[in-house]
Amino acid sequence: MKEIRFHGRGGQGAVIASWILGYGFFLEGKHAQAFPTFGAERRGAPVEAFVRMDNKFPNLRCKVVRPDYVIVMGDNMVRFVDVAAGIQKGGLMLINSSKSPDEFDTLKGDFQLKTMDVNAVAMKNGLGSKTSPFINTPILGAFLGFTGLVRPESIISGIKKFILARTERNIEAFQEAYSMAKGAEDRIEAASDNYKAAVG
Numbered sequence: 001m002k003e004i005r006f007h008g009r010g011g012q013g014a015v016i017a018s019w020i021l022g023y024g025f026f027l028e029g030k031h032a033q034a035f036p037t038f039g040a041e042r043r044g045a046p047v048e049a050f051v052r053m054d055n056k057f058p059n060l061r062c063k064v065v066r067p068d069y070v071i072v073m074g075d076n077m078v079r080f081v082d083v084a085a086g087i088q089k090g091g092l093m094l095i096n097s098s099k100s101p102d103e104f105d106t107l108k109g110d111f112q113l114k115t116m117d118v119n120a121v122a123m124k125n126g127l128g129s130k131t132s133p134f135i136n137t138p139i140l141g142a143f144l145g146f147t148g149l150v151r152p153e154s155i156i157s158g159i160k161k162f163i164l165a166r167t168e169r170n171i172e173a174f175q176e177a178y179s180m181a182k183g184a185e186d187r188i189e190a191a192s193d194n195y196k197a198a199v200g
Contacts, residue, residue, distance in 0.1 A: 006049040008073030013136025018049035020158035025053040125173040137170040138177035145181025
């Protein structure tokens with residue numbers, strides 16, 4: 001089983017992102033759950049959303065407390081929420097931020113930390129405003145580029161199902177963020193292979 005937890009604020013699209021991701025797993029023959037939990041139901045209030053994926057039906061119906069992956073929709077969440085709580089050893093956290101991972105030195109744990117400025121990707125593709133960009137699709141693109149958990153085509157099908165306004169712009173933002181993250185991972189892998197060859 002793989003478990004994913006989203007941290008966001010009302011209006012950022014964490015809930016729809018979780019639906020799209022869960023639907024992508026479903027299209028690839030997996031059993032999936034996707035559900036949110038809210039604080040005060042208002043724009044800007046903290047929101048958590050959860051996705052579970054397994055090869056068999058997941059009987060758990062509780063919040064995800066030991067995630068393999070954490071997606072943080074905005075770096076300001078790090079100051080107010082324990083976004084690293086319970087993350088599994090060897091897990092991965094993705095933060096929407098223009099900062100480098102090294103700048104989040106308060107986050108402790110044995111997990112990978114990735115960052116990408118998906119706000120910029122959203123704005124480039126005309127999704128929302130500078131103060132309120134719609135980032136659910138580009139953050140999924142970044143997440144898939146870094147993890148490869150599901151095929152991009154499956155997520156694009158989910159975007160078409162759940163996002164009925166500016167659908168093509170959302171697909172383009174998803175693809176752009178995916179390419180950026182996948183390119184970064186490919187460069188890291190190539191550098192690692194070159195180092196191993198040099199010292200091997």
